[in-house]
Amino acid sequence: MLPDTTEVMIIGAGPTGLALAIALHQAGIDHVLVERLAMGLHTSRAGVVHAQTLASLERLGVAGRLVELGLKLENFAIRDRDRMLLKLGFGNLPLPYPYVLMIPQNLTEEVLADRIAKLCGVVHRGVEAKSVTQDADGAHVTVVQDGRETTISARYVVGADGMHSVVRQAAGIGFDGEAYDGVFVLADVRLDWPLGATEVSLLFSPAGLVVVAPLPDGSYRIVATVDEAPDKPAIADIQALLDARGPSGGRARVLDLTWSSRFRVHHRIAKSYRHERLFVMGDAAHVHSPAGGQGMNTGLIDAVVLGELLGDVINGVRPESELNLYEGLRRPAAQEVIELAGRLTSMALTRAPLLRVLRNVALGLVNRIPAIKRGITLKLSGLSRAKMATLPAPSQPGVRKQCNKNEFKIVA
Incomplete structure (x- = not known):
């Protein structure tokens, strides 16, 4: 049953909402997490966790399990079909996670969710937030x-x-920006892939961009830009994309399609x-191209920072005025x-022959x-933004509460 009051109410139980709930559980903060969907999504959507995100998720006790289940890749390559343009290595990152996961x-x-199961709380599914005041x-x-x-009343x-x-609309917060031209195709496929399962490959071509990334179950994630696409692209659609944009020296062959979608x-x-x-946090605060x-990753770190900050304020470790630290760290x-994503996407969408030549030369x-390559690697891994992922020391003493219960319930 939903309570009438709580300290913090979280609307949305995707990765960011779940991560925030864990941070609040660990701080012993009473909260309510609601989700419109009756069950979690079974499609893969986002497919990569970067080094700085894993470092932040250590504070939630989940980084080790993610590493156990994921596939570690040290290389990210940008190609123009058969021609290697830029190869980045993540093997020397200055963290315990020198790879793309x-x-x-x-x-x-x-x-x-498994981590929440070892703490305490309730995920209220099938609950839609209609309005906020x-x-x-x-x-x-x-x-x-x-x-x-x-109606549920909350402190935050x-x-x-x-x-x-x-929530963003209720707060009257603007959401500046615009949509890219065309749409993106997203699919997970079984694939004979001539470049192998050792790198994330971003391939340019006159026809557009395609990204091919191995997944831990032996399948591959495909992301491509197109002018038009069916709601659920079929094997033939994915094959056509790879034929036009993948390596021409060794043809890729799509064997099976797990799922597919298109999105703007x-x-x-x-x-x-x-x-x-x-x-607001995650996609409620920022959206952008999937390039990179x-x-x-950005949303998960939002959740870790905000969860620790709310926990400190409610537990008396920080004054309420320090809640502005969240925006000061995470919006930049x-x-x-x-x-970064915009630059990668603009390069990928370049169609004019002369501009493509100049891009490839650059x-x-x-x-x-090496120094420039290192800088790009740090940006992609998130390490260049490490200072924006950690709160400064609290400004006043207080007692951090801890939740020792082990009960977990999903209420449908």
Whole structure:
């Protein structure tokens, strides 16, 4: 049963909402996590967890399990079909995670849920947040469950509810940006792939971009830009993309299709991450191209930082004025990610022959300069934004509560 009141209400139980719940569990903070969907998604969506994200997730006790389930890759390559333009190595990153970890989003969510199972709390599924208001006494969320409407009052409300966030709209926070032209195709396939399962490959061609990345079960993640695509691209559609954009020296062959989708990509960022008692994080705060695999990673770190900050404020370790640290740390990080993903996407979408030649020459030159390659690797891994992933020391003493219960329930 849903309570009438709580300290923190989280709307959305995707990766960011689950991660925030873990952080609040560990701080002993009473909270309510609601999710519109009756069950978690079984499709993989995001497929990579980067080094800095794993370092942040250590604080939630889930990094080790993710590493056990994922596929470690040390190389990221940008090619123009058969021609190598830029090869980046992650094997010398200055963290315990010197690699790109390929792991489907549904497995990441399972790991986060398993961690919650070892703590305490309830995930309320099949609960839709319809409206959010706030006043001097707190924030109030009207939700619908099984056709019945009720209102929950909270000290703070966090929107982890995606690009069309109810919380962000209720807070009156602008969402600046626009959509890219065309759409992206996303698919997981069984594949005979001439480049093998040792790198993430981003391939340019006159026809457009395709990304091919191995997954831990032996399948491959395909991401491609197209002008038009069916709602659920078929094997023939994916084969045509690889024929036109993959290596021409050794033909890729699609053997089976696990699932596929198409989506339109926006690049947007919230003007603010907080309005009084309301916060946004993850896709409710920032969306961008999947180039570089940064989206879920940025949202997970949002959740870790905000969870620790809310825990400190509610437990008296920090004054409420320090809640502004969240936006001060995480909005600049998202801005950097949007710019990085935008540059990669703009390069990939270049169609003019002269511009393609200039792009390839520039990337070839970068490939010969280790210092620049190192800088790009640090940006992709998130390590260049490490200072934006950690709160400064608390400004006042307090007692951090700990939750010692082991009960976990999913309420459908």
